[in-house]
Amino acid sequence: MSRQLFLWMTVIALWNTSVIAQQAMGSGAGTNSPEIGEDYSVTFRLDAPHASEVKIMGDWMPANGWVPGSEVMEKDEKGVWFHTTKPLEPELYGYSFMIDSFRTLDPNNPFVSRDVAILTNIFMIGGGEAELYEVNAVPHGSVVRRWYNSPGIDMERRLTIYTPPGYENSVLRYPVLYLLHGAGGDEEAWGELGRSAQIMDNLIAQSMAIPMIVVMPNGNVSQEAAPGEGSEGFYKPQFMVPGTMDGTFEEIFPDIMEFVESSFRVKAEKSFRAVAGLSMGGFHSMHISRYYPNTFDYVGLFSPAILPYQNRTAKAYQDIEGTLIRQIENGYKLYWIGIGKADPLYNNVLDYHYRIEAMEMPHTYHESDGGHTWKNWRVYLSEFVPQLFR
Amino acid sequence: MSRQLFLWMTVIALWNTSVIAQQAMGSGAGTNSPEIGEDYSVTFRLDAPHASEVKIMGDWMPANGWVPGSEVMEKDEKGVWFHTTKPLEPELYGYSFMIDSFRTLDPNNPFVSRDVAILTNIFMIGGGEAELYEVNAVPHGSVVRRWYNSPGIDMERRLTIYTPPGYENSVLRYPVLYLLHGAGGDEEAWGELGRSAQIMDNLIAQSMAIPMIVVMPNGNVSQEAAPGEGSEGFYKPQFMVPGTMDGTFEEIFPDIMEFVESSFRVKAEKSFRAVAGLSMGGFHSMHISRYYPNTFDYVGLFSPAILPYQNRTAKAYQDIEGTLIRQIENGYKLYWIGIGKADPLYNNVLDYHYRIEAMEMPHTYHESDGGHTWKNWRVYLSEFVPQLFR
Numbered sequence: 001m002s003r004q005l006f007l008w009m010t011v012i013a014l015w016n017t018s019v020i021a022q023q024a025m026g027s028g029a030g031t032n033s034p035e036i037g038e039d040y041s042v043t044f045r046l047d048a049p050h051a052s053e054v055k056i057m058g059d060w061m062p063a064n065g066w067v068p069g070s071e072v073m074e075k076d077e078k079g080v081w082f083h084t085t086k087p088l089e090p091e092l093y094g095y096s097f098m099i100d101s102f103r104t105l106d107p108n109n110p111f112v113s114r115d116v117a118i119l120t121n122i123f124m125i126g127g128g129e130a131e132l133y134e135v136n137a138v139p140h141g142s143v144v145r146r147w148y149n150s151p152g153i154d155m156e157r158r159l160t161i162y163t164p165p166g167y168e169n170s171v172l173r174y175p176v177l178y179l180l181h182g183a184g185g186d187e188e189a190w191g192e193l194g195r196s197a198q199i200m201d202n203l204i205a206q207s208m209a210i211p212m213i214v215v216m217p218n219g220n221v222s223q224e225a226a227p228g229e230g231s232e233g234f235y236k237p238q239f240m241v242p243g244t245m246d247g248t249f250e251e252i253f254p255d256i257m258e259f260v261e262s263s264f265r266v267k268a269e270k271s272f273r274a275v276a277g278l279s280m281g282g283f284h285s286m287h288i289s290r291y292y293p294n295t296f297d298y299v300g301l302f303s304p305a306i307l308p309y310q311n312r313t314a315k316a317y318q319d320i321e322g323t324l325i326r327q328i329e330n331g332y333k334l335y336w337i338g339i340g341k342a343d344p345l346y347n348n349v350l351d352y353h354y355r356i357e358a359m360e361m362p363h364t365y366h367e368s369d370g371g372h373t374w375k376n377w378r379v380y381l382s383e384f385v386p387q388l389f390r
Numbered sequence: 391m392s393r394q395l396f397l398w399m400t401v402i403a404l405w406n407t408s409v410i411a412q413q414a415m416g417s418g419a420g421t422n423s424p425e426i427g428e429d430y431s432v433t434f435r436l437d438a439p440h441a442s443e444v445k446i447m448g449d450w451m452p453a454n455g456w457v458p459g460s461e462v463m464e465k466d467e468k469g470v471w472f473h474t475t476k477p478l479e480p481e482l483y484g485y486s487f488m489i490d491s492f493r494t495l496d497p498n499n500p501f502v503s504r505d506v507a508i509l510t511n512i513f514m515i516g517g518g519e520a521e522l523y524e525v526n527a528v529p530h531g532s533v534v535r536r537w538y539n540s541p542g543i544d545m546e547r548r549l550t551i552y553t554p555p556g557y558e559n560s561v562l563r564y565p566v567l568y569l570l571h572g573a574g575g576d577e578e579a580w581g582e583l584g585r586s587a588q589i590m591d592n593l594i595a596q597s598m599a600i601p602m603i604v605v606m607p608n609g610n611v612s613q614e615a616a617p618g619e620g621s622e623g624f625y626k627p628q629f630m631v632p633g634t635m636d637g638t639f640e641e642i643f644p645d646i647m648e649f650v651e652s653s654f655r656v657k658a659e660k661s662f663r664a665v666a667g668l669s670m671g672g673f674h675s676m677h678i679s680r681y682y683p684n685t686f687d688y689v690g691l692f693s694p695a696i697l698p699y700q701n702r703t704a705k706a707y708q709d710i711e712g713t714l715i716r717q718i719e720n721g722y723k724l725y726w727i728g729i730g731k732a733d734p735l736y737n738n739v740l741d742y743h744y745r746i747e748a749m750e751m752p753h754t755y756h757e758s759d760g761g762h763t764w765k766n767w768r769v770y771l772s773e774f775v776p777q778l779f780r
Contacts, residue, residue, distance in 0.1 A: 032626075050490040052440070100440040104494045110507045110617070111624045117500045123624055135621045140546070144534035146558075156530070168536075168653060227500070231525045234501045234513055236422075263558060 031080060033108040034095075034123045040087040042123070044095070046106065049079025051099045056083050058095035059373070070098065090128030091375060092195065094120040113192050116184035117237045131202065132382050133195040138205035139165030143197050145187075145229075148259035152252030157218060158225035159256070160187045162197050163264070164204055164211035173267045175212045175389040176260060177298075179381075180219050180277025180284050183305070184239045186226035187218040193374045194278075199382055210389045213264055217256050219277075219284055221248040245280060245305075247314025250287045257295075271333070274388050276300025278377045279345075283307065289332075290323040291316050297333040298388050302380040303343050303372050306352040321359075328361050334387055335363035338380040342371040421470065423498040424485075424513050430477040432513070434485070436496065439469025441489045446473050448485035449763070460488065480518030481765060482585065484510040503582050506574035507627045521592065522772050523585040528595035529555030533587050535577075535619075538649035542642030547608060548615035549646070550577045552587050553654070554594055554601035563657045565602045565779040566650060567688075569771075570609050570667025570674050573695070574629045576616035577608040583764045584668075589772055600779045603654055607646050609667075609674055611638040634670060635695075637704025640677045647685075661723070664778050666690025668767040669735075673697065679722075680713040681706050687723040688778050692770040693733050693762050696742040711749075718751050724777055725753035728770040732761040 033045040044056055054073045061069025073081040094113065097104050105112060105121050112119040126134050141164045147156050164174065179196065181189040190196040196214060203209035221243030224230040243249070261268040273296045277285040282304025289299040312318075335356075339349040353365045366383070370376050423435040434446055444463045451459025463471040484503065487494050495502060495511050502509040516524050531554045537546050554564065569586065571579040580586040586604060593599035611633030614620040633639070651658040663686045667675040672694025679689040702708075725746075729739040743755045756773070760766050 048490075048492045050442070050492070099489070099492065100438075102438045102440070102489065102494075103497055104492075105509070107493055108507075108626060109624075110504050110509055110627065112502070112509065114500050117498075119495070119500055119502065126623065134623060135615070135619065137546075137621055140537040140548075142534050142536040144532050146532045147530040156527075158530075225525070229525065231527055233516065233524060234499075236498060237500065 031108050033106055034121075036123070036125065037084075037087075040089075040125050041085050042088060042093075042125075043082060043084040044073070044097075044106065045108070046073065046081045046097055046099075047079065048081060048099055051081070053100055054081040055098040056095060057098060057103075058085070058093060059375075060085065060088055060091075060093055073097075088125050090125045090130035092122060092124050092130060092133050092378070094122050096120055114188075115193060116239055129379060129382070132199045133378060134202075135198055136202055136205070138201055140201050141165050141197060141204075142168065143191060146263075147225075148256070148263075150252055150255040152255050153221060153248065155224055158187055158229060159218060160191055160216040161260070161264070162191075162200055162214040162216070164200065164213065166211070167213070167265075171265070173265045175210060175272035175274070176264075176266045177212055177214045177274040177276065177385070177388065178256070178285075179214050179216050180275070180281030181216070182277070182279030182281050183241075183244060184237070185281075186220060186223065187216050188226045188229075190214075190216045194378055194381060196381065199378065200385070203382065203385055208386045212385075212389060213260070213266060215256065215260050219249050219281060220244045221246075221252065245283065247287075247312070247316035249284055250291050250316035251314075253284075253288050254292070270295055271297045272389055274298035274300065276302065276336075276381075276384060277304070278302040278380075279305045279372065287316055289335075290320070290327045293323055293327040294330045299332065299335045300380070300384045301335075301337045301349075302377050302384075303339055303345055304337065304349060304352070305345060306348050324356065324359060324361060328359065332362075335361065336366065336384055336387065337363060338366045338368060338376070338383070340368050340370040340372065340376050342369070343376075344372060421498050423496055424511075426513070426515065427474075427477075430479075430515050431475050432478060432483075432515075433472060433474040434463070434487075434496065435498070436463065436471040436487055436489075437469065438471060438489055441471070443490055444471040445488040446485060447488060447493075448475070448483060449765075450475065450478055450481075450483055463487075478515050480515045480520035482512060482514050482520060482523050482768070484512050486510055504578075505583060506629055519769060519772070522589045523768060524592075525588055526592055526595070528591055530591050531555050531587060531594075532558065533581065536653075537615075538646070538653075540642055540645040542645050543611060543638065545614055548577055548619060549608060550581055550606040551650070551654070552581075552590055552604040552606070554590065554603065556601065557603070557655070561655070563655045565600060565662035565664070566654075566656045567602055567604045567664040567666065567775070567778065568646070568675075569604050569606050570665070570671030571606070572667070572669030572671050573631075573634060574627070575671075576610060576613065577606050578616045578619075580604075580606045584768055584771060586771065589768065590775070593772065593775055598776045602775075602779060603650070603656060605646065605650050609639050609671060610634045611636075611642065635673065637677075637702070637706035639674055640681050640706035641704075643674075643678050644682070660685055661687045662779055664688030664690065666692065666726075666771075666774055667694070668692040668770075669695045669762065677706055679725075680710070680717045683713055683717040684720045689722065689725045690770070690774045691725075691727045691739075692767050692774075693729055693735055694727065694739060694742070695735060696738050714746065714749060714751060718749065722752075725751065726756065726774055726777065727753060728756045728758060728766070728773070730758050730760040730762065730766050732759070733766075734762060 031045050031047050035043045055070040057068045057070040073083040075081050109121045220241035227237040228234050275285045275296050282301040289296045421435050421437050425433045445460040447458045447460040463473040465471050499511045501512050610631035617627040665675045665686045672691040679686045
C-alpha cells in the first residue's frame with residue numbers, strides 16, 4: 001500500500017480510539033506479556049517502575065489452602081518487572097498481578113474472564129486436552145443469546161444456546177443438553193469460562209460427539225440475565241443471588257424446556273435429553289432429573305454441591321429417596337458423577353456415591369485430580385458429552 | 391431459608407470461584423465503586439494504601455489535545471482513594487485509574503469494554519439519550535454469532551447478527567442494515583461499545599424503528615474473527631490489520647450479503663437494504679454503496695474516514711466520481727453523513743460534503759458536538775435507524 005495511505009490509516013486508527021486508550025497503548029506498547037516460549041514456559045512483564053514489589057498469582061501455582069500461589073517478580077533496569085514460569089502443560093490459565101498489595105490485571109493482555117465480580121487475565125497453552133478449547137479450522141456452530149418467557153415466575157429471561165454446525169441449513173431434529181452453571185455464574189459462564197462452544201465444535205468435528213443443541217440458562221431465578229445484560233444495569237455481582245437453591249429453579253425448569261422444544265428443531269424425547277451442571281448446577285441437575293423422573297436419559301453431576309440430607313421446605317426437595325427410586329425404576333442411560341480429589345465437596349460427593357450405590361442406582365463415579373475448578377469442569381464436559389445420545 | 395442451608399450456600403459459592411478471585415474479593419469487598427449518587431454525581435473509590443498518587447481519567451473530563459483529562463484523587467485515613475464528579479449527563483462513560491503512573495482498572499467494577507487492545511471500565515447514567523442504551527422492559531431481539539464462508543477470500547469468517555423481537559416466531563421477511571465498525575474494531579464492536587442490540591430493541595419498542603435485521607461483520611479482511619474468537623487464539627490486537635482499507639473488503643462484501651440473504655428471512659431488495667459504518671466503516675460504506683450502485687437505498691456515514699482523493703490501485707477505489715454519478719442516477723432514499731465539530735476528520739468530511747453537494751448528490755449532512763467517539767456513533771445510530779425503510 002502507498003506510504004500516504006499507510007500514514008492515513010495510522011492517523012485514522014488513532015482517532016478511532018478514545019484518548020484514554022491511546023495513552024495506555026503508548027505506555028505499554030513495547031511490553032510483550034504474556035509471551036509463550038517455544039518450550040511452553042511463559043514470560044510475564046509489567047511496566048511499573050514506581051512499584052516496590054510486584055507479585056504474580058497464577059492458577060498453575062500450587063495454592064496453600066485458601067491462599068493462592070504467588071511468585072515475586074524481578075525488575076530490570078528499565079523498571080519492567082518480569083517472571084518466567086517453568087514449561088506449562090496445555091491448559092487455559094488465569095493470572096493476575098499484585099503491585100504493592102494492589103491486585104491488578106495485565107495491561108498488555110486484553111483477554112479476561114469474569115467469575116462473579118472478578119476479572120482475571122487468561123492465556124492458553126494449546127495442544128493436549130486444551131486442543132478442545134481452541135478455535136480450530138473445523139465447522140463452527142452458532143451461539144445465540146435469546147430471551148424467553150418464564151410463566152412460572154412471570155419473567156422474561158435470557159439464555160445462551162449453542163446450535164451445532166449445519167443446524168440452520170438442515171431439517172433434522174437434534175438432541176439437547178441442558179448445561180447449568182454454578183453459584184455466582186450465569187448464562188455466560190459455560191461459554192466464557194467453560195469454552196463450551198469450542199469443546200462442542202471440536203468434539204463434533206472429531207466425531208467424538210453427536211451434533212446436539214446445548215442450552216445454557218441462567219440458574220439464578222431472581223436474575224433475568226447476566227449482570228450488565230438485564231434491566232438491573234451494571235452492578236457489582238454477588239455470590240448470593242436469591243432464589244438459586246430454594247427449589248424455584250427446579251420448579252420453573254419446564255419453562256426452559258418448553259421454550260427450547262417449541263423454538264428449536266429438537267428431539268423432544270427422554271432419550272434425546274441430557275441435563276448436567278457444575279457445583280450448584282450439579283445440585284440442580286440432580287434434583288431436576290429425579291423431580292421430573294422420566295424426562296432425562298443422561299445426567300451429569302460435575303463436582304455437584306450435594307448438600308447434606310436435611311429437611312427443606314421447598315416441594316422440589318421433598319421425598320428425595322422416593323423420587324430417586326422412581327428414577328431408577330423408570331430407567332436411564334447414564335448417570336455420571338465427576339469430582340476432584342482435592343475438591344472441598346469431595347466427601348459429600350463420595351457420600352452421595354455410596355448412598356446411591358447402596359440403593360443400587362446405576363451410575364458412573366469418576367474421580368479426578370484437582371479441585372473445584374473450571375479446569376476440571378471443562379475436562380468433565382469433554383468426557384461427558386461423547387457418551388450422550390449414542 | 392434455613393441457617394444451615396445459608397451457610398452451605400456461602401461455602402459452596404466460595405468454592406465456586408478460583409482462590410485468586412477470592413482473595414481479591416476479600417480485599418475489595420467493602421469498597422463501593424463507582425457509586426452513582428441521587429444527583430448523578432459519581433463517586434469512585436480505590437483501595438491502594440501504598441500508592442503515592444492516584445488519578446482518575448474519565449471520558450466526561452475535557453481532554454487537552456491527545457492528553458486525556460484527569461483528576462488527582464484524595465486519600466482517606468484507611469488508605470482508600472476517592473473522587474466525586476459533578477453531576478453527569480445521561481451517557482455510557484468510560485474511566486480508568488492511574489496509580490503512580492500505572493494505568494489500571496477499577497477492581498470493584500467488573501464491567502469493561504475492549505477497544506482494540508485496551509480494556510476500560512464503564513458505567514451508565516441512565517435516562518435521556520442513554521435510555522436507548524439500557525436494557526428496558528421491552529421485547530428483546532436475539533444476537534447470534536455465526537460463521538459464514540467467504541468464497542472471495544476462501545475463508546470462514548465470524549459475524550454478529552441482531553434479529554428483532556418476534557423474528558423466530560414469524561414468517562415475515564425483514565429489511566437489513568449492514569453496520570460496519572472502525573479501524574481496530576471487529577464484529578464485537580457495535581454490540582459492545584455501540585450498544586446496538588439495546589438501541590434496536592428500544593427504538594423498535596417505541597415504534598421509532600421498523601423491525602429489521604442488523605448485520606455486524608468483521609471488516610478486517612485478514613482476520614477471520616475478533617481477537618480471541620478465531621484460530622489465531624489470544625494475541626494482542628493491533629490498530630493496523632492488513633486488508634482493512636485496500637479494497638478487498640469492498641470486493642468481498644457480496645459474500646456477506648449472499649450469506650445473509652440465503653440464511654435469514656430478509657427482503658433482498660434495494661429498498662430494504664441499508665449500509666452504514668463509523669470511521670473506517672464509513673469509508674467502507676461510502677465505497678460499497680457506490681461500487682454496487684443499485685444495491686442500497688440507505689447509506690450512513692458516521693464520522694467517515696474519507697481519505698483525500700488520490701490514486702489507489704485497488705479496483706474498488708477507481709472511478710469514484712463516475713460511480714457516484716451512477717449512484718445519483720440510480721437513486722436512493724437517504725445518504726446521511728454525521729460528523730462531530732471536534733472530530734479530527736471534520737475538515738475531510740466537510741470537503742466531501744461540499745464535493746458531493748457540487749455534484750448535486752442528495753444527502754443529509756449533520757454536524758454534532760464532540761469528536762471521534764463512540765458517544766457520537768451511538769447517537770448517530772439512534773438518529774439514522776428511525777429514518778430507514780419507511
